[in-house]
Amino acid sequence: xxxxxxxxxxxxxxxxxxxxxxxxxxxxxxxxxxxxxxxxxxxxxxxxxxxxxxxxxxxxxxxxxxxxxxxxxxxxxxxxxxxxxxxxxxxxxxxxxxxxxxxxxxxxxxxxxxxxxxxxxxxxxxxxxxxxxxxxxxxxxxxxxxxxxxxxxxxxxxxxxxxxxxxxxxxxxxxxxxxxxxxxxxxxxxxxxxxxxxxxxxxxxxxxxxxxxxxxxxxxxxxxxxxxxxxxxxxxxxxxxxxxxxxxxx
Numbered sequence: 170x171x172x173x174x175x176x177x178x179x180x181x182x183x184x185x186x187x188x189x190x191x192x193x194x195x196x197x198x199x200x201x202x203x204x205x206x207x208x209x210x211x212x213x214x215x216x217x218x219x220x221x222x223x224x225x226x227x228x229x230x231x232x233x234x235x236x237x238x239x240x241x242x243x244x245x246x247x248x249x250x251x252x253x254x255x256x257x258x259x260x261x262x263x264x265x266x267x268x269x270x271x272x273x274x275x276x277x278x279x280x281x282x283x284x285x286x287x288x289x290x291x292x293x294x295x296x297x298x299x300x301x302x303x304x305x306x307x308x309x310x311x312x313x314x315x316x317x318x319x320x321x322x323x324x325x326x327x328x329x330x331x332x333x334x335x336x337x338x339x340x341x342x343x344x345x346x347x348x349x350x351x352x353x354x355x356x357x358x359x360x361x362x363x364x365x366x367x368x369x370x371x372x373x374x375x376x377x378x379x380x381x382x383x384x385x386x387x388x389x390x391x392x393x394x395x396x397x398x399x400x401x402x403x404x405x406x407x408x409x410x411x412x413x414x415x416x417x418x419x
Contacts, residue, residue: 186212187232187304190258192222192248193266194240198289202235205293209300219243223251230257233304238267238278246281253282253390259343262303266291279386284347285378299378306346306373321356324404324416326395328353335395342394347372347387352395355405360417362408388413 189211193199196217203213211233216222219240226234226248234252238245245265252258265283278286284303287296319330325338333349335342344352350372355363363371365381373379392399404416 186210188212188214188229189233189235190214190216190222190225190231191235192216192219192225192240192245193235193237194218195237198237198266201293202296205297206233206235206300209297217241219245219248223248226252226258227256231261233300234258234261234263235300236263236265236283238265238269246277249278249281249283253345255343260345262306262346264299264303276382276386279383280389282345282390284345285383295378302378321353323356323359326356326404328356337395344391344394348391348394351384351387352391352405355413355415359415362411362414364412366412368412384412 187210189206191199191202191206191213193202193215194217199215199217203215206213214225214229214231216225220242222236222240223243236245236249240248243251245267249263249265252261252263263283263285265278265281265286266289267278267286268289275286284306285299287299321328321330327336328349329335330353333344335344335349335352351368354368354371365384368384369379369381373383388405389399392402392405395404396402406414406416408414
């Protein structure tokens with residue numbers, strides 16, 4: 170990992186620096202992340218173990234969370250799932266860091282709720298490019314597939330684009346930024362199969378480091394939140410070899 174200077178800047182609110190939470194047990198990596206995130210305009214909080222990281226994530230809202238997978242006390246996968254389940258950072262961009270580079274590990278990280286996954290050792294430029302990408306995605310507006318109405322209602326789901334709220338069978342359900350955008354895009358084109366490439370263009374347009382595996386992971390997470398049986402989905406259907414569609418109208 171190099172310590173090359175990066176000119177990538179975060180997008181803070183006027184008069185404030187966005188806060189990033191770094192959960193990493195390796196002090197030298199924490200120092201590296203602190204240095205470059207500070208250059209990018211973040212205020213950094215640190216935690217050296219999973220339980221401390223979860224306490225911080227439940228106590229305060231962050232603009233970004235960087236999360237190691239192998240942590241003492243509570244592993245990063247479990248921590249990520251806990252953060253995504255409820256609390257102030259349920260929709261916060263999360264970048265996972267790990268020494269594991271297997272495809273199964275990558276998919277597990279994404280399915281736990283992470284927005285992106287970076288393998289150690291990593292270069293600073295790639296790290297900061299990914300940070301810029303996930304924070305940029307988080308700040309985008311939902312795809313404006315239906316300008317005449319910001320509310321989509323179908324099969325027990327009510328999705329409000331302007332309020333960015335979902336109710337499932339009259340119960341509120343929390344979605345991350347990516348989950349909301351993917352579901353809105355599919356619901357707005359009900360019955361039409363959208364390829365993984367089309368979903369990448371519609372939700373992650375221009376982001377170099379996102380792959381079709383990310384689409385699969387996000388759809389899997391949505392199914393766990395909206396389907397009666399995620400293993401036998403009735404709403405978000407797979408078009409094998411192509412992509413996904415929201416179920417046809419009755």
